[in-house]
Amino acid sequence: MVEIKTAAELEAMREAGRVVARALEAVRRQADVGVSLLELNETAAEVISASGAKPAFLHYKPSFAPTPFPAVICASVNEVIVHGIPDGYRLRSGDLLSVDCGAYLDGWAGDSAISLVVGQADPRDLRLIGAAETALGAAVAACVPGGRMGDIGHAVAGVARGAGYGIMNDFGGHGIGRAMHEDPAVPNRGRPGRGLVLRPGLVLAIEPMFVAGGGDAYLTAPDGWALSSTDGSRAAHVEHTVAVTEHGPRVLTLP
Template sequence: MVELKSDTALAAMREAGRVVGNALAAVQQEAAIGVSLLELDEVARGVLAAAGASSPFLGYRPSFAPVPFPAVICASVNDAVVHGVPDGYRLRDGDLVSIDCGAVLDGWCGDAAVSFTVGTARPEDTALIAAARRALEAGIAAAVVGNRLGDLGYAVGAVARAGRYGMLEGFGGHGIGRRMHEDPHVPNEGRPGRGFPLRPGLVLAIEPMLTAGGRGDYRTDPDGWTLRTTDGSRAAHMEHTVAVTEDGPRILTLP
């Protein structure tokens, strides 16, 4: 069931989204050569705690997961696409890092992700991250009243195809509100004019996941969470929580 949010709900979701944006900014600022992924998780925990927010990631256990998720961020490095579990790995020069974070504040959720490099960036990684950002921006621009989910997915996918990047088949964004994952599913590929109509009050987490390998094939790590490219190519993940309004798309997860 798809729930359309009131203006009051959107204002509350903006506050939850602000916490997410601040957490991601703090994590990116602290990410440096030699810093561990567990230390970055602690940074995010501190931002959430200071805001009086909780994490929708911590303890989350969908049907596919062998164990509940143990952290407040997903930390995916290099060939890890999404759902990376923070551990003692210490960042190295040139690592491509994707951080996904959520927050629950006063019963409302926010969810966003960012990719960046640590130390000296490879040109191909810089291009991949830029493409993921453009794909997200294209999806946000398509999140307008009168469009359909197919238009949004087509906008995201067109950027990936133009750069000959891969995407994980079947993965995409989601509705969000009182729960982190709500209807509808938000595809990263679509046919214009098809799918669920975008209406005022619809809130979506839009999240392109691009792989440098053009196929987008992946495997799951033994931890049951981390998804990696099968060819070892690097990946980038960008996400914002976005509200569809009469005045156009409104990004709720800016810091």
């Protein structure tokens, strides 16, 4: 069931989004050569706790997962596309890091993701991240009343295919509100003018996930969580929580 949020509920979601944005900015500042993924996880946990919020990912168990997620952030390095579990790995110069974070504040969820390169960056990785961010911006711009869900997926796929990047099969964005994952699904592919009509008060987590090698298939790690490119090529993942309003799209997870 697709839920439409009131103006007051959107304001509450904006506050949750601010918490997530602060956590990700703290992680971005800390991410450097020699820093472990567990240290980044602890930083995000501290920001969320200090904000009076609760982590949305910790102990979360969707139907596809064999075990609850054991961390506050997803930390995906290089060929890992999404859902990487933070561990003792220490970042190296040139690593491409994607960090996904969610939080609940006063019963409302926020969800966002960033990608960055640690230390000396390969220009190819910067292009990959830039393309994902461009796609996210195009998808956000499509979140207008009377638009269609297919417009969002078309915007994401147009950027990916134009740059020769893959889009992971079966995974995309989602509705968000009282729960982190709500209806509707938000595919990263679509036909313009098709699908659900976008109405004011609809809130979506839009998350392009691009694979440099151009393939759409993925591999699942033995932990049942981390999803990686099949050819070892690098991946980027970016995300914002976005509300459709009468005045156009409103990004709820900006800093």
